[in-house]
Amino acid sequence: MVQVKDLHWKKDMRVSELVNSYENVGFQSVELYRASEVIVKMKKDSAQVFLTFTSNMVTSGLRGFFAQLIELGIADVLVTTVGGLEEDIMKATGEVFSIGNFNTDDVELHERGINRVGNLLIQNQSYMNFEDMITDILRKLYAKQNRWSVSEMLREIGLLLDDQNSILYQAAKNNVPVFCPAITDGAFGFHLFLFQQENPDFIVDVVKDFGNILLTTSYDDRKGVIALGGSISKHHAILATLLNGGAEYAVYMTTAHRTSGSMSGANTSEAKSWGKVKDESDIATVIGDVSITFPMAMTRALDELYEEGLLNIENK
Amino acid sequence: MVQVKDLHWKKDMRVSELVNSYENVGFQSVELYRASEVIVKMKKDSAQVFLTFTSNMVTSGLRGFFAQLIELGIADVLVTTVGGLEEDIMKATGEVFSIGNFNTDDVELHERGINRVGNLLIQNQSYMNFEDMITDILRKLYAKQNRWSVSEMLREIGLLLDDQNSILYQAAKNNVPVFCPAITDGAFGFHLFLFQQENPDFIVDVVKDFGNILLTTSYDDRKGVIALGGSISKHHAILATLLNGGAEYAVYMTTAHRTSGSMSGANTSEAKSWGKVKDESDIATVIGDVSITFPMAMTRALDELYEEGLLNIENK
């Protein structure tokens, strides 16, 4: 049985050391350590990893971290929402977001042409610049073909970008498909609509894309889900693995609780009902803000996977 | 200035009386009272009302309540996720769900062929019955045309049902469009995929449907949003109203908090930044489980709207 042990600071402690000590601290710190362990296990076991996150995480500085994880070969399939993808493109084309405050005068911000996402701030101008660009991109896509599945469209967009920190760029470059089951739920959707008004035979084929996500893995693949936040991204990855027999590994990090019965708050104990999870050490649920918990758990996992030679780094 | 007043029980108190007394109690009870007031205001002002909810709410007994609200003329536009719509259809065709417990042995449930959604239980057989039916429905739709927007497809399905308690039935009957921006994110998506495999020209046109939701209201309409829970349903309704200039009224009921920066936790103070909310009395955010808070706030609102003759009841 794992014992509770007193935590100690020492000078210049590494993140991995601190997360290791969390194994013996208690409450959510134990779960964070376990999450890190499960991620290492799923990679060592060559599981196909579904990484999901919500738009606001891409608004934050986690965006470049997700791009790096793709580059390092951590994720095989991405699922997210369209707002984040729009912001990934904005950032890839030079837009800069800034840090604000949760308590703000929203009317004043509005007058200054600033949008607020929690404690992050986005200039209206950034959205306008995005809109100027997107029609041109759609025109290029349409010139190639008139019917696109979402992930194929996103891959094309990724190939047009040139930013190491971009999720879409790294995903395209590393052949990691990006699924976005509600592609119209953002400014992008509005521009798709305007474009279709002019080109009625332009079709975004979401049905085909559901086939695409199903075909990313088979029943025989080992599968892992890392779901950050809740919402449709989490549900879609769970659904896609479930239709292929369920995942062997699952890490959920969220601020939502199981008590409301929502998907966002569903914890990994459900994963046991899929019949493929072997034991408790293959699943972990960490309650807390992903902007804190995920970089910690992942940093330790990356340090360990690096030692094992399991990261996609050229001249190691 | 509103005073804090001592709450008192009296025999056989009506819900409206209790909610009225909440105006003077404090904390979230005040917000619940305010939410009820904002709903009354938006209806009196003839605002177009967007009602959004998450799938798990349709799993629960709120499903029949939503259907009733459509029948009574409360909602003009619905936005939700596909899992709930599947369950609405299951219930309309006789499937029965039951009440369980948050603390359960999920492995054992799995062996008994039962799925758990929080403290609600669904038999696997219910999904199978749904699947038996859905292909036949798709065949009928395809016989009419090969390209469907989501809301038009859902309307057709609603017309095939015969259950006063069904959301899709009441929506179809009362010409209330149901939007579902991620239509493939459920068993329904899997069957759409299988059907398209056989009929490659079968298309679900989500882009057209984004146009449809935009056209439900105009810039000049007064608009109100009642968002229950978070997720993409909430975001989609806010987006659709925002592209038409923003809503004048907003009620958010959720268990999520603003501190994670997620859409689910975004509160109505943001609505002030849309520039159309006139004052604090037009918005309310209630933190709490919607299964408790919404029926309370709505019951008082309905009682009042009934008195005003603003409910869609034939022989009042």
Place this chain on the structure above:
Amino acid sequence: MVQVKDLHWKKDMRVSELVNSYENVGFQSVELYRASEVIVKMKKDSAQVFLTFTSNMVTSGLRGFFAQLIELGIADVLVTTVGGLEEDIMKATGEVFSIGNFNTDDVELHERGINRVGNLLIQNQSYMNFEDMITDILRKLYAKQNRWSVSEMLREIGLLLDDQNSILYQAAKNNVPVFCPAITDGAFGFHLFLFQQENPDFIVDVVKDFGNILLTTSYDDRKGVIALGGSISKHHAILATLLNGGAEYAVYMTTAHRTSGSMSGANTSEAKSWGKVKDESDIATVIGDVSITFPMAMTRALDELYEEGLLNIENK
């Protein structure tokens, strides 16, 4: 097995009807119904009921509701924190609190001499009036004896008040002891300190009072705990019942979750480990704001206890 049933509004619905329908809705509404049932059960079984609440609830309009519950014979023992007792006294002597907003300019409020507790506002003057009065009360107590246990002191204060809506007044009048394990943690503590400076032999005997709470019940009594919010009040009641063998019935209503390992978030499943809870129907945990959930659950319980003739009402 309890089925999920569609909820319906009808005109002038009573609170009891709505809570009854919650049995079949799902998520926290089910728990709220169960809580109501457990309260009825503990009263029918003549259990000794420990009611605990936090100070902010007394700031709110729940204060008069608690007083009424004492008058109706619902609670046999109270445990709370001193801030609420100070405010009960303030209100009993005419101070009026008002409803504000969670989002406020606290610096401006400070300049206007107003204190904020969530969305409730208290004038500094109210505290000053309290302070003017309290020294006089201490002088009277000291004239009787120099060593007081907390509950005996609070009883004396209650006898000096004249307000049907006062917790201390009703508790004193109905011989319900009020325990406050951290009596110095408020303005009252400061005045006790000043008084002791002048009268060094003045003693507040908290050790004796722990004996007093132990002696309110015996091992053989059936016991029930209704804990509203968390903190030391909840813990103290659980401890006092546990030292007498544990409670047979427990209802916890709180916004805290079990995931942090705190007492505030501990749920009633722990109560099963006391060995006296007979089955699941004797315990309930409701996650949500007590200002909403408690009046609902309690109103239904009171309606039912009234019918059973179990309320302390003279000319029923």
Place this chain on the structure above:
Amino acid sequence: MVQVKDLHWKKDMRVSELVNSYENVGFQSVELYRASEVIVKMKKDSAQVFLTFTSNMVTSGLRGFFAQLIELGIADVLVTTVGGLEEDIMKATGEVFSIGNFNTDDVELHERGINRVGNLLIQNQSYMNFEDMITDILRKLYAKQNRWSVSEMLREIGLLLDDQNSILYQAAKNNVPVFCPAITDGAFGFHLFLFQQENPDFIVDVVKDFGNILLTTSYDDRKGVIALGGSISKHHAILATLLNGGAEYAVYMTTAHRTSGSMSGANTSEAKSWGKVKDESDIATVIGDVSITFPMAMTRALDELYEEGLLNIENK
């Protein structure tokens, strides 16, 4: 204005580096960085630091971390609850706690003589060993004098221990007073009661101790509060500083939200109303599990304070 910047992993990253990068990530990670900064600021400004924590944190491995912080000279005053102090003594006398699971069969644990605190497990035997010891300690204290303030009693107990990882030991050795406003709310209270039964003139003087905490600082001292979790410990520290004019610096780390109006969820924006906080950079509220967030924020602060020569380390 601070910009959002993409986070990157690099091999063997130090905790301080990760926390530094959090300044540019967003949501709670920004708040965690700010908390770390405020702690550094309060120490550089020679503020008197009140550190408060709840019992469950002492159950966890944070206990040795708190002891270390006292040794390093971070905290000048401690406020906590009695359960944690009991467990500090248990651990100091060799008892070992272990890591369990939030989902457990509590009835089975009970039969095995194990108590659960979230996901931590304590043997009943550990409590029994504590009880065997405590009466002997009380006898020694009583032999010296019959009337004790709480902090003086806790100091005497600390002097009897011999464990570098003990909070009470380090506090006693470093002249850091430990305040515990509800000293009877635990097994310790029960033994105080039994002891007083035999020795009626034995008195625990909580009123005097309130004077003691007031006298730890003066109006002219700069003061800082680091409140971990909520409850009475947090409130007591805020009260004690407020009666001396308010603190200049405040860091709150908690899982509770402001929306319930509880002390546990009150955020540091209130601190601005004390009139002494100079600007936003002197306060921070971090929402999240303290077992994760506090070691992170504190590790970076300690690294920086070490560089500045502000830690109490002999042969630096």
